Amino acid sequence: MIMAEQHDVLVIGSGAAGLSAALALAETKRVLVLAKGDLRSGSTAWAQGGIAAVLDAGDTFENHIRDTMVAGAGLNRRETVEFVIERAPAAIDRLCQLGVPFNQDGADLHLTREGGHSHRRIVHVDDATGWAVQAALLKAAEENPNITLLPGRACIDLITGRNGEKFSGEGRVWGAYALDEASGKVEKHLAKATVLASGGAGRVYLFSTAPRGATGDGIAMAWRAGCRVSNMEMMQFHPTCLYNLEVKNFLITEAVRGEGGHLLHPETGHRYMADYDPQRMELAPRDIVARANDDQIKRYGLDYVHLDISHQPPEFVKQHFPTIHEKLLGLGIDMTTQPIPVVPAQHYTCGGVLVGLDARTDLPGLWAAGECTESGLHGANRLASNSLLECFVFGEAAAKDILDNWDDLSDPPAIKDWDESRVTDSDEEVVIKQNWTEIRRFMWNYVGIVRTTKRLERAAHRIKLLKDEVGDYYGHFRVTTDLIELRNLLQAAELIVQSALSRHESRGLHYTLDYPETDLIARDTVLVP
Numbered sequence: 001m002i003m004a005e006q007h008d009v010l011v012i013g014s015g016a017a018g019l020s021a022a023l024a025l026a027e028t029k030r031v032l033v034l035a036k037g038d039l040r041s042g043s044t045a046w047a048q049g050g051i052a053a054v055l056d057a058g059d060t061f062e063n064h065i066r067d068t069m070v071a072g073a074g075l076n077r078r079e080t081v082e083f084v085i086e087r088a089p090a091a092i093d094r095l096c097q098l099g100v101p102f103n104q105d106g107a108d109l110h111l112t113r114e115g116g117h118s119h120r121r122i123v124h125v126d127d128a129t130g131w132a133v134q135a136a137l138l139k140a141a142e143e144n145p146n147i148t149l150l151p152g153r154a155c156i157d158l159i160t161g162r163n164g165e166k167f168s169g170e171g172r173v174w175g176a177y178a179l180d181e182a183s184g185k186v187e188k189h190l191a192k193a194t195v196l197a198s199g200g201a202g203r204v205y206l207f208s209t210a211p212r213g214a215t216g217d218g219i220a221m222a223w224r225a226g227c228r229v230s231n232m233e234m235m236q237f238h239p240t241c242l243y244n245l246e247v248k249n250f251l252i253t254e255a256v257r258g259e260g261g262h263l264l265h266p267e268t269g270h271r272y273m274a275d276y277d278p279q280r281m282e283l284a285p286r287d288i289v290a291r292a293n294d295d296q297i298k299r300y301g302l303d304y305v306h307l308d309i310s311h312q313p314p315e316f317v318k319q320h321f322p323t324i325h326e327k328l329l330g331l332g333i334d335m336t337t338q339p340i341p342v343v344p345a346q347h348y349t350c351g352g353v354l355v356g357l358d359a360r361t362d363l364p365g366l367w368a369a370g371e372c373t374e375s376g377l378h379g380a381n382r383l384a385s386n387s388l389l390e391c392f393v394f395g396e397a398a399a400k401d402i403l404d405n406w407d408d409l410s411d412p413p414a415i416k417d418w419d420e421s422r423v424t425d426s427d428e429e430v431v432i433k434q435n436w437t438e439i440r441r442f443m444w445n446y447v448g449i450v451r452t453t454k455r456l457e458r459a460a461h462r463i464k465l466l467k468d469e470v471g472d473y474y475g476h477f478r479v480t481t482d483l484i485e486l487r488n489l490l491q492a493a494e495l496i497v498q499s500a501l502s503r504h505e506s507r508g509l510h511y512t513l514d515y516p517e518t519d520l521i522a523r524d525t526v527l528v529p
Helices: 018-025 061-071 078-086 088-097 131-144 217-225 285-302 314-322 322-330 386-404 429-446 453-476 481-502
Strands: 009-012 032-033 149-152 153-158 175-180 187-188 193-196 235-242 262-264 305-308 339-349 352-354 365-367
Touching: 009 175, 018 032, 018 193, 018 386, 032 131, 061 078, 078 386, 131 149, 131 481, 153 217, 153 453, 153 481, 175 285, 175 339, 187 481, 193 217, 193 262, 193 386, 217 352, 217 365, 217 481, 235 285, 285 305, 285 339, 314 322, 429 453, 429 481, 453 481
Parallel strands: 009 032, 009 193, 032 149, 193 365
Antiparallel strands: 153 175, 175 187, 235 339, 262 305, 305 339
16 A cells, blocks of 8 residues: 555546646645546546636626526526626636637637527637646646646545544545556545545446546545435537547537537438527527437437538638547548538536535535536536536635635544455456446436436346446455446446436436426435435
């Protein structure tokens, strides 16, 4: 067992939420940031679209609040929506100070528009905003002497009183056990405060735009430690993921529709969004567009639908979408003259660990921010480009609350080393691969864009059988990143299915044929460990 140096604060995750928290904390505290895999391998770097913020004189906070609430089908918590949106301009200012090279429109920042937004309010760096934001945050963190960045660390479980040398039932969090992926050794990382910023659970589905590591680790760890989770059934499916057998998970940003792209039946050329949402057409919220695409594919036996922006001038397309244009050209598709074949794919986890405006979870010593949380911002469907914004605002909210209450935080007690005395190296890695594939396939087929109670019950039955199998495997063999992820993936799947079964209505991203109506009162689905 390796005992790493104790830091003041442990941050799990090196994306926008984690690094925002770390940078705010590091002014006075020593911060350790753990990342599974590479420091840039999280979801932040994959975000193409941009960041929503009211910066134009013709726009208002109230407009942005209303758009967010409409997209969220009323399940949002208004105080959270106001809290985040009113802090958006300041968040953009801080990113500019960090050197994020946002596109300019003369002296002002260029604003684009995306589905569900009533005004142009998306600041962006071409069509690769996330990559630029990740680079700027990481550069600032690497240059800060109070921040230690440790890549290649797969967190296994949060450390609580039950891990103490003097056993306690206290749920207070003191850090986490993590696997050093290079050495295969398990380390314990202790801290007075822990910030969970580990991203979503997108890889629980067969088709997802999420990166490989989005396996619900933080949500599963927090649940096992005793945190409530909320609205896990609200899984957002992006309407337009590139359909290509060579390239998986390449997202075609919402902004292509925002700048005039049409969705067409690939054989007839019919612009079918007029049949689903005649007023908003392609600018309808993601859940409506994703269901329309899914319906067209299933109804007509298609492999994909077409997204076409070739009616816009070629220079306009290249200027607005240089990354996508170049990527597609390499695959033999010229988006200035041809339609793009697209399919829906899982894109964002709207539910997660329940947090307040101070980013506190149910457990003392544990804060959380970003896609692993349910803060009340997104409700039943995330409005485009609100996700990075949530990361900045809640990352800083976590840091502020930790600093404001620092004197009340006590030092960690003596904690047990990770026990490997009763396990051996696995000689059956095929079990992990088989179960991983099985989970993702039945979740796509049974718990996808359109659901039924019977399908959900089938998924629940499969999860019950797999839990016994994976639990037995986990108890006998040394942990690997794949095993850690499989355990968390299965836990996330169970939470999604439990949440979906308990919601007897269709609202936002949760659409079930058995309960097609929407209840008059919006209620969160809250699961208690």
